[in-house]
Amino acid sequence: MSQSWYSSPSETSFDQLRRGLDELFERVGAGPSRRAGAFPPMNLFESEDGFVLTAELPGVKGDDIEIAVEGNRVTVRGERKIDHPSDASVHRLERQSGAFRRTLELPVEIDAEKAEAVHRHGVLMLRIPKAPEHQPRRINVQSS
Amino acid sequence: MSIETTSQQGDLQTREKAEVQREGTRPGPLFRPDVDIVERAEEFVVTADLPGVDQEHVDVRLENGVLSISGRLAVGLEPGWTPRYREYRTGGYQRQFSLSDGIDTEGIRASMRDGVLELRLPKSERQRRRRIDVSTA
Numbered sequence: 532m533s534q535s536w537y538s539s540p541s542e543t544s545f546d547q548l549r550r551g552l553d554e555l556f557e558r559v560g561a562g563p564s565r566r567a568g569a570f571p572p573m574n575l576f577e578s579e580d581g582f583v584l585t586a587e588l589p590g591v592k593g594d595d596i597e598i599a600v601e602g603n604r605v606t607v608r609g610e611r612k613i614d615h616p617s618d619a620s621v622h623r624l625e626r627q628s629g630a631f632r633r634t635l636e637l638p639v640e641i642d643a644e645k646a647e648a649v650h651r652h653g654v655l656m657l658r659i660p661k662a663p664e665h666q667p668r669r670i671n672v673q674s675s
Numbered sequence: 676m677s678i679e680t681t682s683q684q685g686d687l688q689t690r691e692k693a694e695v696q697r698e699g700t701r702p703g704p705l706f707r708p709d710v711d712i713v714e715r716a717e718e719f720v721v722t723a724d725l726p727g728v729d730q731e732h733v734d735v736r737l738e739n740g741v742l743s744i745s746g747r748l749a750v751g752l753e754p755g756w757t758p759r760y761r762e763y764r765t766g767g768y769q770r771q772f773s774l775s776d777g778i779d780t781e782g783i784r785a786s787m788r789d790g791v792l793e794l795r796l797p798k799s800e801r802q803r804r805r806r807i808d809v810s811t812a
Contacts, residue, residue, distance in 0.1 A: 570687035572763035576756035583756055587689075587726040587763055589790035611687060619713035619720065626709045626724055629687040635760075652749050653726040653790020 570631045571607070571655070579667060581660035582637060589653035590626070596650060598657060600643035605659065608632040639665045695769050704766035708744070708792075719778070719796040725768050726790040733792055735785045737774070742783075744792060745769045777801070 571586040586607060588596065596609040613628040615621070640662035648657045660666070692706040708723040725733060728746035736743050746768040774780065774796070782797040 567688050567690050568762055570689040572689050573760075574758065574763060575760040576752070577759045578753075578756050582759075583753075587790075589724040589726040590722075590788075592789060613711070613722075615711065615713045615720070616715060619715045622712040622714060622719075624711050626711050626722065627687055627689070631687040650789075652729045652787075653724070654750070 569633055570611070570627065570629075571633065573607075573633065573635060575635065575637075581658060581666075582641065584635065584655075584657040584659065586633075586655040586657075587653065588650070588655050591650075591653070593650040596648075596655060598646075598648050600641065600646050600659060603637045603640050604634055605637065605641075605646075605657065606632065606634045607655070607657075692764060694764075694766075704764060705745075705769045706764075706766055707770050708746075708768045710770065717798060719798070721772075721792075721794040721796065723768075723770065723792040723794075724790065725787075725792050727765065728768065728787070728790060728792075730787045733785075733787055735783075735792070735794065737780055737783065740774050740776075742772045742774050742794075742796075743769070744771070744794075746792070 571588045571591075573584060573586045576583040576585075584605060584607075588609075588611070590613065591609060591611050595612070596607065599606045599608075608631060610630045611628045613626055637659075642660040642662050646657060646659040648655060650656075695705045695707050708725050710721055710723045713720050723744055725744075725746040727748040727750060729749040732747040732749045734743075734745045748765060748767070752765075777799055779797045779799045784795045786793050
């Protein structure tokens with residue numbers, strides 16, 4: 532299991548950790564091949580009338596997320612802040628903090644005016660309707 | 676359908692979720708959450724990223740000196756959504772730690788906020804005393 536992005540604790544703090552908390556060994560399926568990518572990871576779904584963009588932003592407050600929709604481009608930016616008490620000694624830091632900015636280009640024109648975003652339990656969900664000309668048109672069948 | 680994404684160099688990075696292999700009874704994958712562990716004079720503080728999990732769907736238990744964190748997603752996807760582009764997988768979370776006898780297990784407190792679990796593990800009276808002895812020696 533390679534986890535090179537852990538801060539490597541000094542021997543002393545490692546001994547302290549052993550006295551306090553010791554992680555149980557687990558088989559981790561993804562192993563050393565965990566791919567790195569830009570934060571936040573994003574998924575995109577298409578519904579009949581639009582797109583749903585989801586992004587995992589644990590620990591980021593809604594106020595710290597800025598979303599811009601321009602043409603068919605969606606930009607999500609902000610900062611993930613992690614504050615540990617200044618008197619604390621660090622045993623393990625796996626969670627990353629810092630600024631992020633991601634842009635996603637959608638294949639069709641979207642209706643920026645009607646986009647709606649909800650941030651709940653650390654997951655951002657952005658619903659963006661397609662521009663009216665890309666939405667399916669319902670044609671009523673008249674019965675004679 | 677082509678989806679283009681861009682990000683700035685030097686910006687925050689993330690890593691693909693590590694899946695925990697286990698013969699579970701629950702369907703769906705389980706991932707190992709990223710954690711921070713810090714120590715203060717009186718306590719250990721463990722913070723774990725559990726995006727999508729709320730207070731009702733997190734489970735923290737202590738059994739035979741083993742502290743287990745597990746969580747399930749509070750919100751699912753809606754039927755009728757077709758996946759077009761995927762950078763992350765969704766599922767439950769699980770991670771375990773063993774505790775030494777230096778922790779006052781009765782005093783452990785847990786809270787959830789914005790998909791982050793915070794656990795406060797107070798040190799036992801004995802452990803605190805030992806620490807003071809060392810610092811004055």
